[in-house]
Amino acid sequence: YLGPQPRLLTRYRLTDSITLYHRIQEDYMAWAERTGGSVVELHAYCYKEREFPTQADLLDTFEAELYEIVPSLQGAKVLHRQLVNQKNFAGFPPGSFANRPQTTTQAPNLLFAGDWVRMPFPCGLMERAVSSGLLAANAILQGEGVQRRPILSVNPEGVLKI
Structure with missing residues (x-):
């Protein structure tokens, strides 16, 4: 039993995503190299x-x-600290996956993209918006x-299985 409101992807009360920009973006990497500092972003979706x-x-x-x-x-x-x-x-309650439209439709050249569409592989909100845009572009191409442009994804197994 995980308790009344389990956090299935993280064990933290608030934080569900963290980005260490000083490890992935050149401007921040250069700043970190010069100063020894870090640039950190924390997210809490739908707390x-x-x-x-x-x-x-x-x-x-x-x-x-x-x-x-x-x-x-x-x-x-x-x-610096900013909230x-x-x-x-967008919020998607449990059970809403089946009601989301896919990227492609029956109508020629009518495609959907955004964080609200149903994807064939697991991805989060911003990632879903980008990936669905790539799927739509690939359909046109x-x-x-x-x-077409290749799209990389995690293997949809275990907790990530759709």
């Missing part, structure tokens, strides 16, 4: 507002979870007899 009623609650929880995820950052001097709290993300 329960009643569990984090204030911005301070969000920031404190993010900070505690960051130090648990990346212990080497504990004690680092924070140069962006938006309510414009195939119709024109042009080489």
Whole structure:
């Protein structure tokens, strides 16, 4: 038993995604090389507002979870901290997968792309938007007899099985 509201992909109360930009983007890599610093982004999609009623609650929880995820950052001097709290993300309740449209349709040249479409492989919100755009573009390219772009994905097995 995982409790009343299990976190199936992470064990953290708030953080469900972390990006260490100083490891993947050239500008941030150069800055990190010069300064010894890090550029970190934490995400919490669709968190329960009643569990984090204030911005301070969000920031404190993010900070505690960051130090648990990346212990080497504990004690680092924070140069900038910004909380962006938006309510414009698509939400998809359990059971909604079957009702989402696929990228291709029966109508010629009518294609769908975005974080709301059904995908043939597992991917998250932004990844779904990008990947579905590539699938739609590939459908057009195939119709024109042009080489399609390869799309890489995780193997849909285990917890990632659709």
